Amino acid sequence: MTGDKKILVGVADDHTLLRNALARLISSFENYQVVFEAGNGKEVKEKIAKNVLPDIVLLDVNMPDIDGYETAKWIYKNYPQIKILALSMFTDESIIIRMLRLGAKGYILKNADPDELKLALDSVWQKDFYLSEYISGKVISGLHKDIDLPDEPIVLNDKEKEFLQWACSEMTYKDIAQKMYVSPRTVDDYRNALFDKLKVKSRIGLVLYAIRRGLVEV
Template sequence: MKQQQKIKVALADDHVLLRNGLASVVDGFGEYVVLFQADNGKHFQQQIRAYGEPDIVLMDINMPEMDGYQTAQWLKEHYPLVMVIALSMYDSENAIIKMFKAGAKGYILKDSEPAELKRSLDSVRQKGFYYSELVTGRLIHTINKLGEANAPKKELNSLNDREIEFLRYACTEMTYKEIADKMFLSPRTIDGYRDALFEKLELKTRVGLVMYAIKNGIVTV
């Protein structure tokens, strides 16, 4: 495969040894090439102006000066065609939700095997998303259904005002208890809303609720 045909990948991570190791792995995949590396979001902005637009960015969440959330949001506004895969040491539900809202197309853990990294790159390139084991196969199927023209309208019409209000709060970093306080309801009632939506929308996780809300325009990203 010729150099110009390779998929261009940028790396943003403040841990130099990890980043260099990641670069070696990515370059070793053959069809991918590392375009540039950056220490943080501000450095990333400089690098993209110097080296041009990558196809995919492997983005660490926790970086000094300008973190992964801010950098992904900046990319979405200035380079909307660049696809971001978030990198994290933790499978935090709030971190996943926040990165999805910032525009990330995938989320993998830093201790993932090279084979999973390859799957994430391939999936984002071919399908436009990668959710790994953090989101179930059932959710991926539902997300695909939501891309069909008629599915969202039918499902959205089945939700009442309070369920939609709950969905909006679920897309924030509030805990379920904090959502209960905000809606002047008991935690048990909020659990009931959540479980009812899981069943109604055929989802299993809060991340799934967020993806549904984003796809249907209940929240904007």
């Protein structure tokens, strides 16, 4: 990363020691400057409302008062230019999907090492996307880290498109089957067909494809 431009970062986490440590670490990275720390979404809103506008917010998912979900939704709606890097100790698909749907550009685990945090911030800033190395290896085999997509759009039939829309929600596959008035086995067939077509091996991979292709709204 070159140039004199400082990338401004807000750090939001309800654990004071961790938040302070993250802020100090990020401030030590070349070209990065922490402009605020916050213990919950309410404090994030207050900081931003005072025109302390970061380029990136490192946002803990689980916080008191106003959590990471509501904060991400508010940031995306009111300040879409601010990039959100979600921070969590959980690898649950439902949490990752929800944060991506709410506008997060990346997701990193709290046990990541400093080099990965730097990589995550760089990737969110430069490439508009990052997923934790652990999550990428665990659930997104078949997609590059940069989430490169095929040049040619992939043709999906109507049922596959409908399934993809529901897959980007928080519903279980059983719930999706009921919504589509088909059997769970049929839903499995739709899922497997899309895994094959899109070269992904997880539901998160489907969601990423849909978001990057503009097939669902965040």
